[in-house]
Amino acid sequence: MIKVDKLVKRFADSVVLDGIDLEIQQGEIIVVIGPSGTGKSTLLRCLNFLEQPDAGQLTIGDLSVDVTRATRRQILEIRRRTAFVFQNYALFANKTALENIAEGLIVVNRWPEAKAHERARQILERIGLKDKANAYPASLSGGQQQRVGIGRAMAAQAEVILFDEPTSSLDPEWVDEVLSLMKQLAEERQTMLVVTHEMSFARDVADRVVFMEGGRIVEQGPPSELFRAPKDPRTRDFLRKVLPEAPVESPLF
Amino acid sequence: MSILNVDYMLGLFPILVSYLPLTLGMAAAGMVMALILSCCLAVIRVLRLPILNGLTKLFISFFRGTPLLVQLFLFYYGFPKLIADMAGVSVTILGHTTVLPMWLENATEISAITAAIIGLTLHFSAYMAESIRAAIVGVDRSQTEAALSIGMTNGQLMRRIVLPQATRIAVPTLMNYFIDMIKATSLAFALGVTELMGATQKEAASSFNYFEAFITAAVLYWAVVELLAWLQRRLESRLNEAYRR
């Protein structure tokens, strides 16, 4: 289980995360939506300590830390328990697809290379890239690169995989293959926290949709409720802009 | 009598070749030490270590801002003289008076070859530090973030991700500096070292075949540099393998 309490993050003078409370059950699939500049990426980056939060409590499994007092060791541990899938893939440019997936196992988990490569091969098979094991990122399509990015996150055996707009940089032709891999993971009940603008993915796959605005969680609920009957006017406004079919003006009872 | 004394050049060639080991040896020694030193300086600059960063900037500024020949003279004639002159001098520091030991007189006598290698090392490490720093900074930030995200330490991500990628960026420039350094060893001649250039000068002076002697030396330097340029191209294409589409 993952629990975030009163998480605050400031950049210079602006408060980007203004006391976020969020609980994620094991196996839960959560989709975060919201306008641009609302702090969605910052939330994910704080969970992974790519940004140092300014206040709050973070609990991942049996590890619970006051984020301002987290030691170097605890930060490393938190990063190991949360895997990140980047919008721009961020594959290690000097490593092959296989090595990208095996790298963490070898360096962080200290597995012997043969065992790590064995596991990486299994993952490549699951993400449908068995024949690209020795290809370098530069020679892969965007969709293939992002699948390797997801494969790298899968290898980490993290408590949760954080996806920050995993399909936003992709040419339209590659979006489906990435989304269907994510669906496959969701079916296996991999805990996921996904920031995305793919509303159909949110509707079909999410257990819960979280709507953020101005550094706060405005509203959350199962997609069937949140999409059909948003309670907050801000949610309604946002959904009207992003949903192909306009949502209803007011909650239906 | 012909304009060009070809027989003389053919005879001179093997003589000059026998000085290549010294020329290349000085360059190789200088390059190895300059690589080590410049990596340290680059890391100091990248991490902005307090105090050391300022000193490093000063070091780089001085060695890039003054001619190599001046630096070589400073190391061969200047510093040893300065230190030798201090022998037996009494100095007062914080009200405490001591007489500097007499052994200082001979302590810093160094051979011209050593002075040349030290000069080349310091001079080129100033340039190389800046290109290594630029290469490290030039590795995309996303690479560091990805490495951090899976729980790597700073040391691990430097070793496994950043430095290998920085190497690819830095190698072309570093190879150019090595080539420059080979040519710069000829300045050691001014310290009295009989390396390729010194030997050529002696041969030319004793035979009066100035043109033949120096053109032979030039061809020899040129051949070495071309060979290195060829190696450089092969190395670069190997390093670029991972980045080809």
Ligand SMILES: Nc1ncnc2c1ncn2[C@@H]1O[C@H](COP(=O)(O)OP(=O)(O)OP(=O)(O)O)[C@@H](O)[C@H]1O
């Ligand atoms: N490193 C930073 N330094 C200063 N300000 C930042 C930094 N990172 C983000 N911000 C600011 O924080 C706010 C939230 O940014 P964030 O990237 O989290 O938004 P987002 O919800 O992910 O938006 P988008 O949908 O455009 O990705 C923005 O106003 C942004 O300008």
Ligand SMILES: [Mg+2]
């Ligand atoms: Mg974002």
